[in-house]
Amino acid sequence: MVTITNLVKRYGSLVALDHLNLEIEEGEIYGLLGPNGSGKTTAINCMLAILKYDKGNIQIMGREMSPDCYEVKKNIGVVMQNVAVFEQLSVWENVDYFCGLYVKDKKRRHELVEEAIQFVGLEDYRKTRPKKLSGGLLRRLNIACGIAHKPKLLIMDEPTVAVDPQSRNKILEGILELNRQGTTVIYTSHYMEEVEQICTKIAIMDHGRVLAIGTKEELKGMIKTGETITIEAAALNEEQLADLREFPHVFHLTYEEQVLKLRLSGAKHNLVRILHYLEEHNVTFGRVFSELPTLNDVFLEITGKELRD
Numbered sequence: 001m002v003t004i005t006n007l008v009k010r011y012g013s014l015v016a017l018d019h020l021n022l023e024i025e026e027g028e029i030y031g032l033l034g035p036n037g038s039g040k041t042t043a044i045n046c047m048l049a050i051l052k053y054d055k056g057n058i059q060i061m062g063r064e065m066s067p068d069c070y071e072v073k074k075n076i077g078v079v080m081q082n083v084a085v086f087e088q089l090s091v092w093e094n095v096d097y098f099c100g101l102y103v104k105d106k107k108r109r110h111e112l113v114e115e116a117i118q119f120v121g122l123e124d125y126r127k128t129r130p131k132k133l134s135g136g137l138l139r140r141l142n143i144a145c146g147i148a149h150k151p152k153l154l155i156m157d158e159p160t161v162a163v164d165p166q167s168r169n170k171i172l173e174g175i176l177e178l179n180r181q182g183t184t185v186i187y188t189s190h191y192m193e194e195v196e197q198i199c200t201k202i203a204i205m206d207h208g209r210v211l212a213i214g215t216k217e218e219l220k221g222m223i224k225t226g227e228t229i230t231i232e233a234a235a236l237n238e239e240q241l242a243d244l245r246e247f248p249h250v251f252h253l254t255y256e257e258q259v260l261k262l263r264l265s266g267a268k269h270n271l272v273r274i275l276h277y278l279e280e281h282n283v284t285f286g287r288v289f290s291e292l293p294t295l296n297d298v299f300l301e302i303t304g305k306e307l308r309d
Contacts, residue, residue: 001026001153001184002047007056009042009208016042017053018208024186024201029179031199032188033295039208040188041081044157047186048078060153074102077151077183081158083142085130091117092126095144102149116148119177121170136167143171147178154178155186160194172198192295202295206303220293223301224251226266228293229274232286233260240281247273263297 002024009017017039024030032040045051047058049067058065060072085094095113103109117123120140130138139159147154156175160168175198179185189195195202196216203213212219226249236244236255244262245253249270252263264270271290278285 001028001061002186003057003059004043004047005057007043007046007053007058009039009046009051009053016208017046017056020056020205020208020210022203022210024184026184027179027182028201029175029185029187029199031195031202032186032205033192033195033202033299034205035190037207038205040205041157042208043205044155044186044188047155048073048076074149075152077146077149077154079143079146079154079156079159081161083130083138085138085141085145087130090127090129091122091133091141091144094130094141095148098145099148112148112150116144119147120144120174134164134167136163136170139163139167139171143174147183151183153184153186157188158190159187160189160191168194192299196295204295204299204302211302212298216295219295219298223293223298224265225263225293225297225301227264227270228289228291228297229260229262229264229271230289230291231260231274231278232258232288233278234258234284236260236283240283244274244277247277 002022004020004022007017007020008015020039020043032043034040042051046053047060047065049065049069061075063069063072065072086097089097092113095116096109099109099112099116103112117126120143122137122140122144125133125137130141133141143159160171163171172194175185175187187195187199199216201213201215202219204211204219212222214222241253241255244250249264250262251265254261262274271288275285275288
């Protein structure tokens with residue numbers, strides 16, 4: 001569906017995309033994960049031929065992408081982070097306008113607009129203008145405008161920023177349903193839990209490069225972290241922290257505001273050994289958490305950054 005080869009984009013001395021390579025297959029929900037400035041949105045704008053790039057090649061649906069490649073563009077839907085609708089138009093009129101950019105037949109367009117409005121759950125707001133919608137409903141309208149023409153490829157750049165949990169779930173369920181109906185989705189987000197929930201393949205980006213690609217299981221298998229243990233523990237001294245750092249399989253430890261956090265390579269009984277040590281040394285502790293690796297662990301280990309930086 002999408003092939004990006006050695007893509008380079010510079011802004012003066014800043015390299016926004018550094019020989020980026022991506023291969024996105026038809027039928028995937030492909031997640032692009034990375035912090036601000038990692039190159040996700042720049043890559044999307046290059047895909048859409050909105051930005052000129054310095055070097056490389058982009059092919060979409062078997063054709064080289066260019067600003068006048070309208071046969072390809074009519075099969076692409078875009079939902080950007082910034083909501084793009086007309087305040088003076090109603091929900092229905094907004095969706096009809098954007099659908100009309102692709103579908104000229106009025107009868108067919110009417111059917112598609114109605115389907116899109118029902119799909120995002122805005123049937124009770126057909127005549128409502130955007131300024132009267134909540135943030136979550138406004139995001140749903142933005143999505144309806146991007147999917148009404150039934151694109152083969154849907155690009156979604158941070159579509160759930162600042163929305164309520166109910167709308168977030170509605171959006172994610174909608175993406176999965178679109179994919180079941182045959183739409184290939186490119187999904188960018190800061191929210192690792194969303195990417196982990198819906199994406200069939202994930203690329204982790206930073207500094208304009210892909211650092212790792214795979215399914216969530218494959219990515220987690222690439223890292224050293226097998227378990228993260230968090231313990232609310234009062235009054236640990238430096239000697240005790242030094243002891244814990246020397247425990248088998250512990251390779252990273254932090255202790256801040258009486259919260260002990262240890263990252264360990266895969267092994268059994270890590271938690272039991274650590275709690276036994278705390279009991280032996282009369283260290284009072286409260287809540288205890290043990291977690292398997294997350295995408296945030298993958299990102300932290302690969303880049304040295306928290307995912308949400």
